[in-house]
Amino acid sequence: MGRLARDQGTWNANHPRWRLLKAIDGFRSYRDANKAEVDRWREAYRHVGKDQKKLLESPAVNYRQKLNTLDHLIDRNALLSDAIAAHAQSFYAVSDPELSEFARDEAEAGRPAERVSVVQALKHYVRDWSVEGARERDPAFACLLRTLEGLYPDRLDGGNNNASAPPARVLVPGAGLGRLGYEVEALGGFEVTINEWSTYMIAAYRYLESHPAADSHVLHPFIDSLSHHATTTDLQRPIVFPSPESASLLNDPSRVLLVEGDFTTVFSSSSSSGSYDVIITYFFLDTARNLLSYLDTVFRLLRPGGHWLNLGPLLYGTGPWVQLSLDEIVRVTEDMGFELLDLDPVCGEPTFPGDAGSLGKVQGMEAIYGSNARGLTKSSYMAQSWVAQKAE
Incomplete structure (x- = not known):
């Protein structure tokens, strides 16, 4: 709240x-924007x-x-x-007048409420x-969770924390x-912190986190585009969440701590150095403006002997300062003081x-990402995984 x-x-x-106000205004403007x-x-x-419209207005199409x-x-x-x-307004103590003034200023500056980021967050x-x-989730999580289990077997005890470690x-x-x-925390024996920069995702x-009851929310997630649908029924179908097995993970959200803000900034204090046994970068490395800053932060935050697990593509975003190929990333991490270890075959x-x-x-x-299971297209990557240990 101080940073806000x-x-x-x-x-x-x-x-x-x-950025918080922009996200709240975006969610509040979902109806009008769509x-x-x-x-x-x-x-x-x-x-x-x-x-032609006579054909399109026939009972078969209408x-x-x-x-x-779609309006409905x-x-x-x-x-x-x-x-x-x-x-979000209540959680972050944002008043109606403040939000209205922000939205008015944005409109006068010719910056409409964000649509795409809201749709992506909902999906x-x-x-x-x-x-x-x-x-x-399942194939990627199997790789990461099994790797954790292999690295820290003494922390696991049938899903309960082992008092001996x-x-x-x-x-x-x-x-x-x-x-x-939440999946990592559910293994038992792990104290989990998650971090996110996008205020759309955070909201x-x-x-x-505050409304975790099973099957309590309904979303029609595919109506933002008319492309790649086998049937109109598929286009319009609802998705219910959280699923019962998902909701069981959310019974006590306080077990997982969310730290909001930029990864390289909010953990920049010297007191954070060497604080973590494991850092998991999942579909994350290629979001960096400066990839080397990400790698430096991972290395600094790990304790000596700690482990870095990675799984994800190399789809560099807008305006990256440096774009490395996979082999270059491996060489750089070795030079920093990481040693790559063997992975389980489940990782590909x-x-x-x-x-x-x-x-x-x-x-x-x-690794499939953000696709429609019934759609006529598929978005996937050859996600790359490794586990590396920081030198003792």
Whole structure:
């Protein structure tokens, strides 16, 4: 809350409170922003010829009704989005006048409420906390969790903390809506901290954290695009979350600590150095503006002998300062003082088969990301995994 104070630092788009207000305004504006998109589709439909429209308005298609139904489903999604915004306002003590003034200033500056980031955050409920998301989670989580179990068997005792060994401290930066952190904590014997920078993800997580009842939330996550749908029923179908098995993880959210803010900044104090036994970078490394700052932070935060687990693609984002190939990342981490260890076969196949050195310990597996299980397209990566130990 101290970092969120408006008088802390320079007031601009990088200020934590500015980003928080932008996210709350985005969730609060979900209905209008998405109905504007449907109106754009209606406007495009006007150009279709009269005789062609007779075909499209037949009972078999009824295109106009399809768009009207999307309006109705947007209203349903907006109930969730509005609730997220209201909860964030309450949680962070943001008043209505402050939020209204911010939204007005943004509109006058020609910066509309964010639509895409809100949609993406809502879809992470599917990825992290629904039954449908298991096809994305399970293979990747199996790699990471089994690796942890192999590294720290003395911490595990049938899912309960083993009193003979202190809990290992685990940090998961770029945690999204937090599911991986809860899965690690559920193993027993691990004290878990998750970290997230996106205020859209944080607002969605904070809402779920406070409303964790099984099957209590409904979302129509696929209505933001008309592409790649086998049927209109698939396009419009609801997803319910959290699933019962997911909700069991959320019985006591206080068991997992969320630290908000930039990974390289919020853990920058000298007191954080050597604080963690394990750092798990899951779909995270390629989000860096400066990849070397990420690697430096991972190394500094680990205690001597601590372990770094990575699984993810190398899809560099907007404006990265440096973009390394996989083999370059491995060489750099070795030079920093990491030693790569053997991975379980569940983590995929060797990316550099036949290499007897560190590259031979890197494994690749197909990892689905953010896709629609019934869609006509699939988004996936050959995610790269390794486990490295910091020199004693």
